[in-house]
Amino acid sequence: MRDELPQATFTPTYGAQPIDDERTRFVLWAPSARAVNVEVEGLPSQAMRATTDGHYEAEVACGHGARYRYRVFGAADEEGTPVPDPASRAQHGDIDGPSLVVDPRHYRWRHNDWQGRPWQETVLYELHIGTLGGFDGVREKLAYLADLGVTAIELMPVSEFPGGRNWGYDGVLPYAVEASYGSPDDMKALIDEAHAHGLQVFLDVVYNHFGPDGNYLATYADTFFRDDLQTPWGPSIDFRGPQVRRYFIDNALMWLQEYRLDGLRFDAVHAISERDFLVEMVREIRSHVDPQRHVHLVLENEGNNASLLDADHYTAQWSDDWHNVMHVLLTGEYEGYYADFVEDATAKLVRCLSEGFIYQGERSRHGHVRGEPSAHLPTSAFVIFLQNHDQTGNRALGERLSVLADPDALAAANVLLMLSPMMPLLFMGEEWGSTRPFLFFTEHRDALADAVREGRRSEFADFSAFQDEATRSRIPDPNALETFEASIPDYELRETPPHDAWLERTRTLLSLRHQHIVPRLPGTRSLGAEALGDKAVVARWRLGDGSRLTIAINLGGNDLAAQDLGGARCLFESRPDMESAAKEGRLMHHGAAAWLDAEEATP
Incomplete structure (x- = not known):
């Protein structure tokens, strides 16, 4: 019965909103459409009522688990185009399948008293859910991670993407949990059990672009995008529009409220054209989330905007500067974005350790002014890492530092990573010195699969190691199953020589951090x-x-x-x-x- 279920704390503006066990309200913003129907399997197609500013609404006699689509009609379109709900909470099958009505009160939480952990205690562990066997596979690792000294797992994106495997950044339905990982309830069970182990759960969310396949928004909401500004992924999302802002702010609130996540990491916000949107979003989140909860909001931002990290704003930023200069010092690599950190690399590390950002208004190799002064920020405003999904997965061959750097030098770098007053992040497998690569992998179809494979190879044509077709052909095909399988971490080796000694060093360093650094970190x-x-x-x-x-x-x-x-x-x-x-x-x-x-x- 309904009264036996916990109350939902947040209802997004868009999507399927269960009213009770037998009724659901549907809301779609479709300003380019002439008309919209909602089609629930087993029921007659129902016309949605046009309200204001391009919104359409309907109430249908259906509940949790119902399958549905929208059919949008253009100006001269008599048959209409069936599309998934852009605010779908789950899909039946893949991105082109029907959307599912999901009642947020369906899952029964076991640890209702969890309020999170203070930011100062955070040791992040970034992981890819698909390579670990879905939500249930990650649950099997929780006790091990808690024993290791990790206090927070950071999930790479879980939003629905095309196919059954993807490194995560081609999502097209930001509200929907990827079906190959499990259901919304499976994700909540993972979070619930993580809390039982004292682990926070963070989620990487992508608000700067959609993937190249399965995004139908332009079909019925052409003003969702702008035609005067391009990003590396295509037309820029138009954050000047209030409905667009609401769509993404509600998404952040859904993850934090409905899924009880402890934090979000916002991917590549430098690709979001409207800076004031970031300010509006953090204010909305702070105003809606219970202040008694420890909720942490972390940016990835090449712009190094220190002002976004001031009081009452974002908690911290991924320190790409720290990573990049450390990578140059460890490997001697100088191409791509490492070129900005080669000259006077030691002096750049000095500045990073003293003041936070390296680039605080200086020009990059492309002539762009980058960054703001950061010396006034607390050390805890910087998340540091030697490896992560980007600087591993974006490499042509996905190599880890364990095969690129001198092992003694890398061990030394880990001391700085885990004992400095900045906030450490480990990438899955790093704790035992895994040598298995983490590659860029997808499961696109037909012509798009060919384009992604060739685009991936041409992307590295300017690198010295891939100057001809023969060397570029060694770059793994992202769509091949073996590319995905090669990226699955080799946890079975972590307690075998020489990995066991590496693992024990990680465990010791994190124990020292919790005992000696964490209690003294504030101030x-x-x-x-x-x-x-x-x-x-x-x-x-x-x-x-x-x-x-x-x-x-x-x-x-x-x-x-x-x-x-x-x-x-x-x-x-x-x-x-x-x-x-x-x-x-x-x-x-x-x-x-x-x-x-x-x-x-x-x-």
């Missing part, structure tokens, strides 16, 4: 950083209780003279004798160590 400020030589830096921070954290890292191949590195207590050394060498005024090559002067703490 932390940088005491500056300095270069000790090529690829070698020492950084210091005053933690919130007055203690001082020092991390020295030498990614180069030679020992360097360095004075005054140590402290009262060495938390961790990535190589044996790092601490004793530091006392002798020497920073060992391919090594890092962290010290904590806790006796400086105020009572």
